[in-house]
Amino acid sequence: MATARPFPKVTGGCFCRKTRYRIETAPLFCYACHCQDCQKASGSVFACYASIERDRVTSIGELDPSLTVPVPGVLREQARCSSCQTILWACGDYSPASIDIKVGTLDIPTLMEPDMHAFIESKVDWVGIPEGAKTCKGDFDRRDAWPKASLERLRVAMQKHDKAMEENKALAEQRKTTPASSDVPEDDEDGADASDKTPTAQSPDEKETDEEFEKRFKETESTLLARLEQLSKKLSQEETPEAAMQKLNLDEQPKDP
Numbered sequence: 001m002a003t004a005r006p007f008p009k010v011t012g013g014c015f016c017r018k019t020r021y022r023i024e025t026a027p028l029f030c031y032a033c034h035c036q037d038c039q040k041a042s043g044s045v046f047a048c049y050a051s052i053e054r055d056r057v058t059s060i061g062e063l064d065p066s067l068t069v070p071v072p073g074v075l076r077e078q079a080r081c082s083s084c085q086t087i088l089w090a091c092g093d094y095s096p097a098s099i100d101i102k103v104g105t106l107d108i109p110t111l112m113e114p115d116m117h118a119f120i121e122s123k124v125d126w127v128g129i130p131e132g133a134k135t136c137k138g139d140f141d142r143r144d145a146w147p148k149a150s151l152e153r154l155r156v157a158m159q160k161h162d163k164a165m166e167e168n169k170a171l172a173e174q175r176k177t178t179p180a181s182s183d184v185p186e187d188d189e190d191g192a193d194a195s196d197k198t199p200t201a202q203s204p205d206e207k208e209t210d211e212e213f214e215k216r217f218k219e220t221e222s223t224l225l226a227r228l229e230q231l232s233k234k235l236s237q238e239e240t241p242e243a244a245m246q247k248l249n250l251d252e253q254p255k256d257p
């Protein structure tokens with residue numbers, strides 16, 4: 001297993017702060033969706049998502065996210081806080097191996113600027129699009145829009161997910177055919193080794209080599225550093241809120257005290 005090293009921490013959570021999560025790597029893609037479904041479902045004028053591999057998100061709060069399918073066949077599986085009902089993410093469009101995190105639930109949402117603005121035709125007029133930002137009418141095709149490295153990461157995640165599903169299915173079949181006596185709780189069984197665990201019970205990091213960790217670490221670090229640099233540049237160009245407030249106060253000072 002990889003040795004502990006500092007990792008850029010990107011955390012998020014719900015409104016009541018009982019359900020918290022940490023993302024372990026840079027997202028695959030970030031997009032804003034201005035479609036009417038997203039407007040209705042979010043109750044806002046557009047939705048903003050960061051797509052990421054499902055197993056790269058760790059629950060770190062008092063409560064684990066609760067997974068529900070609000071309307072089977074219509075709405076995708078969602079992760080909510082079981083206390084305040086904030087929706088943290090939805091299952092990805094492409095595979096159960098990926099999820100779309102709601103960017104507004106990140107502690108520093110400004111880190112994730114959309115790589116793409118989709119359904120631009122239903123965007124409300126007063127929402128501006130940053131200069132140079134990519135836009136598209138209707139939905140985008142990830143094969144054209146996503147960086148190659150992200151497509152490859154999704155492919156690997158889908159493969160891993162499918163394999164785990166197959167192994168789980170095989171395990172369930174095996175349980176059905178073996179006598180009930182072998183189904184004793186694990187507590188009663190001394191010397192249970194790793195092979196007794198279900199594949200999903202294993203943390204993905206357990207199998208990660210130092211080399212893989214290094215690669216993931218570098219990817220995340222460089223993406224986040226680039227975003228932070230962009231952000232600080234933007235902030236230094238703009239007035240600070242305090243300066244703006246001061247100016248406003250000066251301008252609005254009553255003529256006759």
Ligand SMILES: [Zn+2]
Nearest residue numbers: 014016081084
């Ligand atoms: Zn909550």
Ligand SMILES: [Zn+2]
Nearest residue numbers: 033034035038
């Ligand atoms: Zn949408």
